[in-house]
Amino acid sequence: MSIWNFSYAVLGLLLAPLLPGITNRTKAVFAGRHGQPLLQTYYDLAKLLRKGAVYSRTTSWVFRLAPPGGLACLVVALFLVPAGDFAAPLAFPGDLILLAYLLGLMRFMTVCAALDTGSSFEGMGASREVQFSALTEPALILGLAALAYATGSFSLSGIFGGVTRPDWLQVGPALVLVAAALLIVFLAENSRIPVDDPNTHLELTMIHEVMILDYSGPDLAFILYGASLKLWLLGALLVNIFLPLTGRSGPLQIACLVAGMFVVAVVTGVIESVMARLSLLKVPQLLVGAAALSVLGFVLMLRYAL
Amino acid sequence: MTPILTALAIWLATGVLCLAFAKRPRLVQVIGPAGAVLGSLPALFAASRALLCGSVWTLHLPWPLPGANFVIGMDAISAFFTLPIVLICALAAIYGREYLRPYEGRKALGTSWCMFNLLAASMLLVVLARNGVLFLLAWEAMSLSSFFLVMFEGEKTEVRRAGWTYLVATHIGTAFLLVMFVLLGQPTGSLDFDGFGRIAGTPALASLAFVLAVVGFGTKAGFMPLHVWLPEAHPAAPSHVSAVMSGVMIKTGIYGLLRTLLWLGPPPLWWGYLLVAIGVVSGVLGVLFALAQHDLKRLLAYHSVENIGIIVLGLGIGLIGLGSHHPLVAALGFAGGLLHVVNHAIFKSLLFMGAGSVLHATGSRELDQLGGLLKSMPSTGATFLAGAAAISGLPPLNGFVSEFLIYFAAFGLLGASGIPVVLAALAAIVSLALIGGLAAACFTKAFGTIFLGEARSSQAEHAHEAGPCMRAPPILLAALCLTIGVTAPFVIGVLKPVVNQLAGTTDLGDWTGAAALPLAVVACVGVGLLALFCILAAVRAMLPARRMTNEAVTWDCGYIAPTPRMQYTASSFADPLTRFFGAVLGTHRKFSGPRGFFPDSASYSTETPDMSRERLYKPVFIAVERAMSKFRWIQHGRLNLYILYIVLTLLALLTWKLGKS
Numbered sequence: 001m002s003i004w005n006f007s008y009a010v011l012g013l014l015l016a017p018l019l020p021g022i023t024n025r026t027k028a029v030f031a032g033r034h035g036q037p038l039l040q041t042y043y044d045l046a047k048l049l050r051k052g053a054v055y056s057r058t059t060s061w062v063f064r065l066a067p068p069g070g071l072a073c074l075v076v077a078l079f080l081v082p083a084g085d086f087a088a089p090l091a092f093p094g095d096l097i098l099l100a101y102l103l104g105l106m107r108f109m110t111v112c113a114a115l116d117t118g119s120s121f122e123g124m125g126a127s128r129e130v131q132f133s134a135l136t137e138p139a140l141i142l143g144l145a146a147l148a149y150a151t152g153s154f155s156l157s158g159i160f161g162g163v164t165r166p167d168w169l170q171v172g173p174a175l176v177l178v179a180a181a182l183l184i185v186f187l188a189e190n191s192r193i194p195v196d197d198p199n200t201h202l203e204l205t206m207i208h209e210v211m212i213l214d215y216s217g218p219d220l221a222f223i224l225y226g227a228s229l230k231l232w233l234l235g236a237l238l239v240n241i242f243l244p245l246t247g248r249s250g251p252l253q254i255a256c257l258v259a260g261m262f263v264v265a266v267v268t269g270v271i272e273s274v275m276a277r278l279s280l281l282k283v284p285q286l287l288v289g290a291a292a293l294s295v296l297g298f299v300l301m302l303r304y305a306l
Numbered sequence: 307m308t309p310i311l312t313a314l315a316i317w318l319a320t321g322v323l324c325l326a327f328a329k330r331p332r333l334v335q336v337i338g339p340a341g342a343v344l345g346s347l348p349a350l351f352a353a354s355r356a357l358l359c360g361s362v363w364t365l366h367l368p369w370p371l372p373g374a375n376f377v378i379g380m381d382a383i384s385a386f387f388t389l390p391i392v393l394i395c396a397l398a399a400i401y402g403r404e405y406l407r408p409y410e411g412r413k414a415l416g417t418s419w420c421m422f423n424l425l426a427a428s429m430l431l432v433v434l435a436r437n438g439v440l441f442l443l444a445w446e447a448m449s450l451s452s453f454f455l456v457m458f459e460g461e462k463t464e465v466r467r468a469g470w471t472y473l474v475a476t477h478i479g480t481a482f483l484l485v486m487f488v489l490l491g492q493p494t495g496s497l498d499f500d501g502f503g504r505i506a507g508t509p510a511l512a513s514l515a516f517v518l519a520v521v522g523f524g525t526k527a528g529f530m531p532l533h534v535w536l537p538e539a540h541p542a543a544p545s546h547v548s549a550v551m552s553g554v555m556i557k558t559g560i561y562g563l564l565r566t567l568l569w570l571g572p573p574p575l576w577w578g579y580l581l582v583a584i585g586v587v588s589g590v591l592g593v594l595f596a597l598a599q600h601d602l603k604r605l606l607a608y609h610s611v612e613n614i615g616i617i618v619l620g621l622g623i624g625l626i627g628l629g630s631h632h633p634l635v636a637a638l639g640f641a642g643g644l645l646h647v648v649n650h651a652i653f654k655s656l657l658f659m660g661a662g663s664v665l666h667a668t669g670s671r672e673l674d675q676l677g678g679l680l681k682s683m684p685s686t687g688a689t690f691l692a693g694a695a696a697i698s699g700l701p702p703l704n705g706f707v708s709e710f711l712i713y714f715a716a717f718g719l720l721g722a723s724g725i726p727v728v729l730a731a732l733a734a735i736v737s738l739a740l741i742g743g744l745a746a747a748c749f750t751k752a753f754g755t756i757f758l759g760e761a762r763s764s765q766a767e768h769a770h771e772a773g774p775c776m777r778a779p780p781i782l783l784a785a786l787c788l789t790i791g792v793t794a795p796f797v798i799g800v801l802k803p804v805v806n807q808l809a810g811t812t813d814l815g816d817w818t819g820a821a822a823l824p825l826a827v828v829a830c831v832g833v834g835l836l837a838l839f840c841i842l843a844a845v846r847a848m849l850p851a852r853r854m855t856n857e858a859v860t861w862d863c864g865y866i867a868p869t870p871r872m873q874y875t876a877s878s879f880a881d882p883l884t885r886f887f888g889a890v891l892g893t894h895r896k897f898s899g900p901r902g903f904f905p906d907s908a909s910y911s912t913e914t915p916d917m918s919r920e921r922l923y924k925p926v927f928i929a930v931e932r933a934m935s936k937f938r939w940i941q942h943g944r945l946n947l948y949i950l951y952i953v954l955t956l957l958a959l960l961t962w963k964l965g966k967s
Contacts, residue, residue: 068839071842105695119862137742214861
């Protein structure tokens, strides 16, 4: 275990708030606007952390404990994600399940906190969140299972360390299908277009933003920071598939992966600029489609193995 | 063996005493629970000694009954299933003492406690019996005592209907078991368990016995579609009884299945496929139907079906592992399934106790009538939350550990050769993921509507916390959920002898070693997660030390007079999911909207009847009834003709016998 094993997670803790900035800048460029500063999320976090807070009288301790709880889940999950050749600090066989369930635990807390406010807006958001996540989770685990099958490893580090250039040459189409599924999971889990719109706060169409409507001050800062970490976390899975860098030197790998993260942020911005949010009734179809893509990828790999 | 006999004696004696003092409810309320707790102590001792020190024994007692021997024995599997039985029975008895207090003088508490202790004794006897007749007698005693417990409020129509459904279902199951035991006893002509292994020599008969066991034991365990009695009987029973029935009694079905597998020799692959299919169907449909319910105890009952599905999924993967020569997969699958047996016993009884406390405090099981109870019932609410997180399989609690082991086993099968094996593993993985997401949805719904937000009715507004006897057992169970979650690597050591016994002659190798590393990391991550959470919460608490913290109303979007009734309800929360899976659920929606310029009323209600009850059993039972009604002319109520039937039958038998000799 060297410093490079930890570097990606630590860089994530530092650089994650940059990702929303890049996405927003990309969207601004598409819209012909000047846009926010790249570091806007850092400014927001600094401002919110210095503020007081307003709590609803309806809420209980569940509401107050959810933000630190959610953040703790994400920070721990960050240390499960490998970087190229370098196994994650907490890598072990089966860590992909732990990753999925840590995200589940975080969601459980967010949803409970949303219901704690007793508002029908938050209730509506929570209801949609659990519906969509119940469909996203199989897609995520199936996608990872397909990769696990292809690489014969049951750990994220083994899987992504095992996706090499020869793999891309042999089972490229299957990998593309799985990557597409993971991209949909990435967009859905991070409440981006086409599943959710991070910009709307008070319309009947949104999901994640409405669940956190009653948070303010440092609690909101925890949530915003957590959202950035989640972008980094799931983005890292995508980047790791697309950059089979095995065998290169440590600094080069890490630099490429971080650059890859920025590309993912740009791609997110492009997707958000060129397409509209799907109607809510269509979202489940998209998510089931993601699971179907994973299955298809799996079947292709199965054929290849024979 | 003395402790076990002591436990049985205490349970039976206190049961009889309860019946004798039935006229004095106060006394019965002391004898009953005290007997249940006292009886469980020696049994707990015997079971832990068998599991930890490997003390295995059998006891033969003379019993003048043809074909029967009073043989009981203790081995790893029996000991493992004894643990949850004694633990949950003791805690439920403590809880039940206070739960039943309002019924003192109004209900036959003597009978109820007698049946409770009898149920505990018969469950213990079921897992210890080593003779077919003894087993079936204990099985029947278990079914009947739980039937009487369900009928506690027999004056209500729905309770009587539930009890009737349960009685019919359990006896249909027992009929299959009867055939199975006859089949197993055929080669040796004895019903002692020792000789049953002979059937392994004829694979066709072994397969037949396996199917009979799946149906017979599956009815008790609640395999879909044999589960119809569960969602009826669990809500009808008093809550401490639901905790025992759902937590441990249905597990005797799993025990029976495992015990049968020991006799049937090396399993062919299709047994594993069958169990995985049952697991997938029970798991996914169980949680979907749970999601559509708005009666809390009915919801929990469907979750028992789901969790039985997860257990069977683990066992099925284990069987496939044995059949396809993957010893590690087999060990992990069995270990996951077995651990889930204990885990489910813990969190499900915890949740049923929570439901009982809510019912006690508000008089309602209807989710949409509750709300905001966390403030008036802090202890019940917190423990219910722990149980909800555990049953959703979230780390760092115990539900995650067992589901993790099953995932681990299924991922191990992905590397196997043979498309069907890989597809079965894939099906297990997908359904576990789906079940996890849906269970989380269902329990955020249950916890959120009952304990969070504002009270939706005046009963919920004036709720009060339960007394100490009703608070302590759930706290202990919640602590157990966390303990098992963070001590997973040690727990697996306890499972080792049980799993090795299940594998039979197959050498599993050092499977605990292979599972130790992942489980150790899972446990460390769990502890780390808790530590980090505490640090972040402390940081958060220190941040605004000198800053303003205001209290206000929930952001209402400019609407001036929101009322608690405008909150999202359980039904509205689950509606997107129940509509998405509408084709399976078949939810009936009744809606009458506001009409005219001055609308005065509007109503909306949903009901999700059980699919297999409606579409499978109802037509069958109606057809049977129709066919049988053709013979009604035989039964006309005239006694003299009945006597004539008897005489004619006797004459016919006599003639037949004479003709033969």
